Amino acid sequence: MSADRATAPAPGTASVTVRAPAKVNVQLAVGGRRADGFHALATVFHAVSLYDEVTASTLPASASGEQGTVRITVSGADAAQVPTDGDNLAARAATLLARRAGVPGAVHLHIAKDIPVAGGMAGGSADAAAALLACDRLWGLDTPRATLLELAAELGSDVPFSLVGGTALGTGRGERLTPVEVGGTLHWVFAVADGGLSTPAVYAECDRLRRTDGGGDGEADVPAPEAAPELLAALRAGDAKAVGAALANDLQPAALSLRPALAATLRAGREAGALGALVSGSGPTCAFLAEDAEAAGRLATALEASGTCRAARTATGEVPGAVLLAAADSP
Ligand code: ATP
Structure with missing residues (x-):
């Protein structure tokens, strides 16, 4: 029997599906590297209508003999690039929540993947946020929102935003969120590249370029990152043209250095009349x-x-963060 979202009772629930969106950073200001190895960021996250869906189901008794067993399956065109072991961010989310709540945590997570993998659109973070919500519901935990956000931040800098969605300024390493007002729907096109880029590799390249271009210890001179007032004003006004002009990504030179072909993609979009163009997050999308x-x-x-790209996807923003789509009771 299938029941609709929050009205369905948690006891006896056998499967829960949560949908979580991709993000684009309409601004990504990268400061210096902190003592903990993360970079200080000021970034404006914006959730867009490309989604992964995570279905959490109770594992049959035969498969869940071991405490904490998480089984991962993945479908979608890029499924082969997604890990199905404990490294999967959705698996890590389920394990963390179970440990924190003191429940056995045996679960099957099926990820229906539509967000480009390693594309700078926080697909793994979306899956982690979706898994947190889905498992919370499946196990009837009713974890307070503030605790879910804390767990999300432990899992990764982008995970809290995947839970919250909309548009938000992220500071710290991106996990401290303040809502940003957007005055209208923004229409996006995402050029998906062949193959991904590793986020740590792009940050390392950013540091390397700063050292080389800045001469000497370039990192020491990096100013504290700040949100651009003109971008925030353009978003508030829902002025797509002004938003297009204010798009900015400090990781773009590093992504272009590692993947020079992206310059042609950006040029093709601009020549075709885009109001603005940038590499999404760490790229290569x-x-x-x-x-x-x-x-x-x-x-x-x-x-x-x-x-100049593998595929071009249209999407709109902003959209909400992770939401419960369906809960099915056990027979
Ligand atoms: P971000 O924009 O948050 O830096 P990204 O969008 O560039 O991340 P992801 O799609 O999250 O990148 O994937 C980065 C790497 O994480 C992948 O190469 C993969 O090995 C690993 N990974 C772990 N869990 C997942 C998951 N659920 N979906 C996709 N990749 C995952």
Whole structure:
């Protein structure tokens, strides 16, 4: 029997599906490396309508003999690139929640993957956020929101935003969130690349470029990262043209250094009339802003015809963070 979201009772629930969105950083200001190895960030996260779905189901008794067994399966075009062992961020989320709540934590997590893998769109973080919510519900824990956000921050800098969604300024290493007002729907096109980029490798390249370009110890001179007032004003006004002009990503030179072909992708989108273009997060996905849905469709067609990307996906923002889609009771 299938029951609808929050109204379904948790006891006896056998499977829960949660959907979580991808993100684009409309601004990513990267400060110096902190003592803990993370970089200080000021970043404006924006959730967009590309989603992964995570279904958490009770493992049959035969499979759950071992305390804490998490079984991961993945479907979708990029499924082969997603780890199915304990390294999967969704598995780590389930294990962390179980440990914190003192429950056995045996669960099967199925990830229906639509967010590009290692694409700078926080796909793994979306799955972790979705797994936290889904397992919380499956195990009937009713964990307070503040605790879920703490667990999310332990799992990764982008995970709290995947829970919250919308548009938010992230400070610290990106995990401290303040909502940002957006005055209208933004229409996006995402050019998906062949192969991913490792986020730590892109940060390392950013540090290397700063040392080389800045001469001497370039990192010591990096100013404290701050949100750009003109971007925040443009978002508040829902002025897509002004948002397009204010898009900024300090990791872009590093992503372009590691993947020079992305320059052609960004150029193709700009030449096809994008209001703004940038590498999404650590890349290699490139994000383009369009005036409206029709312009986004035209831009996607032009990008695919340019041969500079694997595929072009249209999406809108902002959208909510992780949400419960369905809960099915055990027979
Ligand atoms: P971010 O934008 O948060 O830096 P990303 O979008 O660039 O991340 P992800 O799709 O999250 O990258 O994947 C980064 C790496 O994490 C992958 O190469 C993969 O090995 C690993 N990974 C672990 N769990 C997952 C998951 N559930 N989905 C995708 N990748 C995962």
